[in-house]
Every structure is written in C-alpha cells, then in structure tokens.
Amino acid sequence: MRKFWFWIHWFLGIFLFLFLSITALSGAVLSFxxxxxxxxxxxxLHVNDARAKNYLPSQILEVAQAAYPKAKISHIRYDEARTLPWVWIIQPGQKGHEGMYYAIDPLKGDVTLMKGMRFFAAMNRLHRSLMLDQLGKNVVALTTIAFLLLVVSGIYLYWGSxxxxxxAALKIDFTKKGRAFIYRLHCALGMWIVPWYLLICLSGLYWSYGWYAQALHTLSGTEAPMKRGGTKPPNGDTNKVAEPLHVNRLDDAWQLFCTQVPSFKSADVMLTLAGKNAxxxxxNEEARHPDAFNTLLIDTQRMRIVSTQAYDDLPIEAKWMKSMSSVHSGAFFGMFGRIGVFIASLSTVLFVVTGWMLxxxxxxQKRKNKEFLP
Known part of the structure; x- marks a missing residue:
C-alpha cells in the first residue's frame, strides 16, 4: 500500500507541477x-470626504452608458474608502465574472479603468481556467483533485514519523544536510500547510463542478445563489423577462437607503433587477470580508423597505456557503486567513522544487548503485 501511495504522490507531482504552480502563484497574487x-x-482610491455616495445612480449610469453603449452594467459600487463610485462593466462577449470595475466621475464625465485592473483580470482568468476557457477550467478542476490526492498521499507517507x-516530525531540522534536509523541509513544512491546502482545494471545487456545489448547498440546507446579474422573475414565472427598473426609481431607492443606513463600508446597487423592487x-464597517453583505429589498413604487437580510443573523452554515469566495481566499478568517492562504499558495512552488530535487x-543514487554492482 505504501508503494502505491508513493507512486501516486510521485506521478501527480512530476506531471502536474506546471499546472499546480500556475494556479497557486496566480492565487497568491490575487490574495491582496x-x-x-x-x-x-x-x-x-483614498478619500477624506463622503461625496462619492452623493452621486445618484442616474448620474453614474448616464456617463457609463455614454462611454460603453453596448456593454452591460451589472451594478454600481459605492465605497467609503474611494472618492468616486465604481461600476462593474461587462463588455460584449465577456462573461459576468470577466467584467471589470471602472471609476465614474459624473462631474467631469470621465470613465477610468483603474491601473492594474487588466493585470488582475488576467490573473483571475489564469487562476480560473489557465486562459483556456472551458478546457482550462477542466484542467484546473482535475489539478485541484490531483492536489487533494497529493495532500492525502503525503500525509499517508509521513504518517509513520x-x-x-x-x-519532532513537525520540526525542520536545520542541522541536517543535503537530501536529508530537503526531505525534512518538504515533509515537515507540508504538514503545517495541510489545513490550508484542504481549505483551498475543497472550496475551489465549488466553482469547478455544479454537482459538487449543489451537494454542499444540500448538506448545509442552503439555496444556491443566482449567477451574477441574474434575478428570479416575479411569481416564479421563468418564461417572463422582467423589465429593468427605471433609473429614477433607483435614485429614490438609493436615497432611501442612505437615510436608513448612513454609514457602511461598501454598497452595491444591483441593476439587472426584476419587477418593482430594487x-x-x-x-458593514466592521465586516471582516466582502462577502459579509446585508441585503435590502426596496419597493420603489411605495418607497419602503420590503425585507432585510442581515448577514450576522444567518446560521454558521449559511454564512460559509454565502462567503465561499472569502473562504477560498482565507478572508473569511480575517487577515490571519488571508496571510495563511497567501503563504500556502507561495509554498506550492517550494514543494514542487523540493519534490523534484528529491x-x-x-x-x-540509483545510477550510482548500478555502477558499483559487479
């Protein structure tokens, strides 16, 4: 059995090291x-006043749609840490997650793509699909499963120690030299990183396979979310396509929101919405991660809040499922989690290098032994 798991560990590490390295390094870059x-x-991005949230959705959309008339705008983001509101713009031919944030200045009529945004969009594509669309997505999914097998086989092989x-088995012995030191570094450090790798892999598969995501939602008793930009039609009629809200109603909804929630860390006004509700x-300002969002449903005809879903009121399993992106990045556990995932991602390259060295x-050594045989 040990020989079998050693072969699995060796085979997967040798033949998938490139995909492992690319996925891990791109994930490390995206961490911060x-x-x-x-x-x-x-x-x-830095602001000393609160003028950003004073811009109405209609003012923002007028500028954004003039600059990109054929693009789809998913939502408007107001952030207390920024001078200007942002919009998530999906260009023709792009999928929802491939869009990018643009800063909108309604006074000057400027639409600005932030420096570095294209780079991070490329890193996101590299991390998700190796920039190879569905083929790359399948490769990343299989690589993730292979990574899980690497972790499990590594634990099995080191279990005796x-x-x-x-x-003692968890310590890196710096007194050792050569291959003995490399082996201890590879094994001992690997045991420290195992919890992070399990977290990264098991959460990463959520976006790889629909059946896996649905199984997690079923086990947790939660409902699978709609895709970005999607909404459920009123009365559950899936054959009807609801008209988007008029921008003036969005203005009224935003002003009502600002009176009810005077302070927040960030707020998204969703634009592809069904019926009369915004x-x-x-x-909240004290939230640890961006997925810890609350949701307000506003009746734009009567101008009143219909329902409120507070993140803090959710059971722990619902928080986990709603925050899967933050679980994957470690942000769910605060800065400690983000640093842990960042270090684990970078360490993948170290394991690849030391694995090859071993x-x-x-x-x-085998060649030398053969040379000495009579």
Whole structure:
C-alpha cells in the first residue's frame, strides 16, 4: 500500500507541477488585490470626504452608458474608502465574472479603468481556467483533485514519523544536510500547510463542478445563489423577462437607503433587477470580508423597505456557503486567513522544487548503485 501511495504522490507531482504552480502563484497574487490596487491608484482610491455616495445612480449610469453603449452594467459600487463610485462593466462577449470595475466621475464625465485592473483580470482568468476557457477550467478542476490526492498521499507517507514522534516530525531540522534536509523541509513544512491546502482545494471545487456545489448547498440546507446579474422573475414565472427598473426609481431607492443606513463600508446597487423592487447589498464597517453583505429589498413604487437580510443573523452554515469566495481566499478568517492562504499558495512552488530535487536525487543514487554492482 505504501508503494502505491508513493507512486501516486510521485506521478501527480512530476506531471502536474506546471499546472499546480500556475494556479497557486496566480492565487497568491490575487490574495491582496485590493491592497495592490489601492497602492497603484492612491489618488483614485483614498478619500477624506463622503461625496462619492452623493452621486445618484442616474448620474453614474448616464456617463457609463455614454462611454460603453453596448456593454452591460451589472451594478454600481459605492465605497467609503474611494472618492468616486465604481461600476462593474461587462463588455460584449465577456462573461459576468470577466467584467471589470471602472471609476465614474459624473462631474467631469470621465470613465477610468483603474491601473492594474487588466493585470488582475488576467490573473483571475489564469487562476480560473489557465486562459483556456472551458478546457482550462477542466484542467484546473482535475489539478485541484490531483492536489487533494497529493495532500492525502503525503500525509499517508509521513504518517509513520508523525505516529512515532509527532512534535519532532513537525520540526525542520536545520542541522541536517543535503537530501536529508530537503526531505525534512518538504515533509515537515507540508504538514503545517495541510489545513490550508484542504481549505483551498475543497472550496475551489465549488466553482469547478455544479454537482459538487449543489451537494454542499444540500448538506448545509442552503439555496444556491443566482449567477451574477441574474434575478428570479416575479411569481416564479421563468418564461417572463422582467423589465429593468427605471433609473429614477433607483435614485429614490438609493436615497432611501442612505437615510436608513448612513454609514457602511461598501454598497452595491444591483441593476439587472426584476419587477418593482430594487436590491441593495451593503457591507458593514466592521465586516471582516466582502462577502459579509446585508441585503435590502426596496419597493420603489411605495418607497419602503420590503425585507432585510442581515448577514450576522444567518446560521454558521449559511454564512460559509454565502462567503465561499472569502473562504477560498482565507478572508473569511480575517487577515490571519488571508496571510495563511497567501503563504500556502507561495509554498506550492517550494514543494514542487523540493519534490523534484528529491526525485532527481533518488535517480542519481540509483545510477550510482548500478555502477558499483559487479
């Protein structure tokens, strides 16, 4: 059995190292996308006043639609940390997740794509599908499953050392030299990273297979979310396509929201909405991650709040499923989680390099042994 798991570990590591490295490194880059964008765009992102939320949706949409008349605008984002509102613009031929945020200045009529946004959009495509669309998405999914097998086989192969001397097996012995040191580094560090790898892989498969995502929702007793930009038609009639709300109703809904929620970290005015109700999602100032949003449903004819869904009121399993993106990035656990996922992602390259060194070292040793045979 040990020989079988060793072969699995060796085979997957040797033949999938390139895909593993690309997926892991692109994930590491995306870990601190928000901070990097803030650093690249200090004038656009940092603000000392609250004028951004004073712009009405109609003012923002007028400028955005004039600049990109054929594009689809998913939502408007108001952020207390930025001078200007943003819109998520999906260009013709793009999927919802391939859109990008543009800063809108209604006073000047400017539509600005933030510095670095194209780079991170490329990193996102690389991470999701290796920039190969559905083929690449399937490769990433299979690589994720292979990564799980690498983790499981690695635990099995090192289990004897863990069982005999648990704490000693988790230490990196810097007194060792050569292949012995590389082996201990590969194994001991791997055991520390195992929880993060399990978190990353098991959450990453959520976007790879519909049956897997549905199984998680079924087990947690939660409802699968609609795709970005999608809404359920009124009265459950799937054959009817609801007309989008008039921009003046969105203006009224936004003003009502601002009176009811005077302070927030960020708020999204959803644009592809059905019927007479507007949906505004907002994140409280004390929220740990961007998926911890609350949802307001506003009746734009009577100008009153129909329903409120507070993130903090959800059971823990619903919070997990609603925050799957933040679970995957580690943000669900705060800065500690983000740093943990970042280090784990970078460490993948170290495991690839040390794994190859162990493999090549073993082959060299076999050749030497053959030379000494009579």
């Amino acid at each position: 996308q928000e901070e990097i964008l803030s650093w690249l765009n200090p004038q656009s 863990l069982k005999r001397h648990f704490f 949906v505004i999602r907002y994140v 493999y090549l070292g073993k082959k060299r």
